[in-house]
Amino acid sequence: MQKSPILIxxxxxxxxxxxFFGDPFQLxxxxxxxxxxxxxxxxxxxxxxxxxxxxxxxxxxxxGYEVHIQHLESSERGEFEVFTxxxxxxCAPIPVQMGLKLIxxxxxxxxxxxxxxxxxxxxxxxAAWLIENGWVSDYGFNIQRYDQRFQGMEHLQDSEVDxxxxxxxxxx
Amino acid sequence: MQPIEPxxxxxxxxxxxxxxxxLVAEAAEAAGYSLFHxxxxxxxxxxxxxxxxxxxxxxxxxxxxxTEQETRVLDxxxxxQFGSAEAFARAFKRxxxxxxxxxxxTRYDARRAMPRLDADYLHFLERQKPDPYPxxxxxxxxxxxxxxxxxxxxxxxxxSTALFAETGQQANEPLWAVIYPSxxxxxxxxxxxLGVPFxxxxxxxxxxxxxxxxxxSAFCFSWPDNTxxxxxxxxxxxxxxxxxxxxxxxxxxLRGASSSQGQPQFDKLYVLG
Numbered sequence: 007m008q009k010s011p012i013l014i015x016x017x018x019x020x021x022x023x024x025x026f027f028g029d030p031f032q033l034x035x036x037x038x039x040x041x042x043x044x045x046x047x048x049x050x051x052x053x054x055x056x057x058x059x060x061x062x063x064x065x066x067x068x069x070g071y072e073v074h075i076q077h078l079e080s081s082e083r084g085e086f087e088v089f090t091x092x093x094x095x096x097c098a099p100i101p102v103q104m105g106l107k108l109i110x111x112x113x114x115x116x117x118x119x120x121x122x123x124x125x126x127x128x129x130x131x132x133a134a135w136l137i138e139n140g141w142v143s144d145y146g147f148n149i150q151r152y153d154q155r156f157q158g159m160e161h162l163q164d165s166e167v168d169x170x171x172x173x174x175x176x177x178x
Numbered sequence: 179m180q181p182i183e184p185x186x187x188x189x190x191x192x193x194x195x196x197x198x199x200x201l202v203a204e205a206a207e208a209a210g211y212s213l214f215h216x217x218x219x220x221x222x223x224x225x226x227x228x229x230x231x232x233x234x235x236x237x238x239x240x241x242x243x244x245t246e247q248e249t250r251v252l253d254x255x256x257x258x259q260f261g262s263a264e265a266f267a268r269a270f271k272r273x274x275x276x277x278x279x280x281x282x283x284t285r286y287d288a289r290r291a292m293p294r295l296d297a298d299y300l301h302f303l304e305r306q307k308p309d310p311y312p313x314x315x316x317x318x319x320x321x322x323x324x325x326x327x328x329x330x331x332x333x334x335x336x337x338s339t340a341l342f343a344e345t346g347q348q349a350n351e352p353l354w355a356v357i358y359p360s361x362x363x364x365x366x367x368x369x370x371x372l373g374v375p376f377x378x379x380x381x382x383x384x385x386x387x388x389x390x391x392x393x394x395s396a397f398c399f400s401w402p403d404n405t406x407x408x409x410x411x412x413x414x415x416x417x418x419x420x421x422x423x424x425x426x427x428x429x430x431x432l433r434g435a436s437s438s439q440g441q442p443q444f445d446k447l448y449v450l451g
Contacts, residue, residue: 029221031217032221032227032230034221035219035225036180037218076213080203081201081202082202083202084202086214086217127212130215133212
């Protein structure tokens, strides 16, 4: 993981896609296309492929987002919301099968994960880096941004993913 | 594969909190992982979610208290951190297929109980990766002997010795064990049939009983050589795999042959729901 993230000021962002709530690894642990996150992506990509005329246009072709959102049940039971989607215009009309997720504006630290780092405990590494450098991330979510640099689960070694973590300076 | 030690630290945390408030986030901290990564790793190593493990352990210990103590069901529920007797009864019924009050009177199927996970069991899961595949079994006609066995219902040496004495079984001749996990009695006992395939058109040896098994769909597991691994596989089957499949195990079959030492040697286990 690159040790110094890029800091960006990100305006609010609307994502259209699908979500899951629960333990994302109930079906299978590890990095597996058959766990709930893998299935969520499969559901999302299949819908996009088969229902393309119904979809709102994407603002960034070839870019997908995976948002991990902590709820009250996260620390108690290990249950999360996971949202997969792509960026669309504000309040874009979407088919009923999809959902819209508003990502609030704010300052984000962008870390680039490469190869093995993608399947490692980067959450913990990022948390340690933030503390060490006087930053706090207590917004209860982070975002993974997948673009053409991600080559798929079978080619993690050759892949890159950006992780966006909403941050504020400690004490502010 | 993930290291087992961090998961064992989380298991230790859960064990210390069976009768106290517990957070999966604190278990993750004990393991030294972020919460999200912890959930990923815990299931990869144990085939259970962390919260599922905590609940199954609480219910298993509560089941012991129910049958060994006179404590009121409500007090046991509260002791194990359930919000109400109803919530406890619902969870207990889901796990043991019996209401707590009835379990107290007639006992419960202890094979469904979740023991504390330890390093030996987790190494077994890592080694064996007990992931079954579905198979279609053809009809079987067997001649053999039946008895009531304790515990998992594996055929005892007495049963195999008696069968081989009747059949004059030679080495490498096929052999099947048919285990009915429940005799319907209060105690956890199994009806176990050990037999050899025979042509149903000819008469079976008079001392032997005949058993016809119709063709059926089943799940097939590799049966380990090692006795400890066999017990681990059966544990996994009852407390993890079957609940995840929502399957009530109706019948277990073991397929194998007689060894040159005159002992049954099985290589496949089939589960029928």
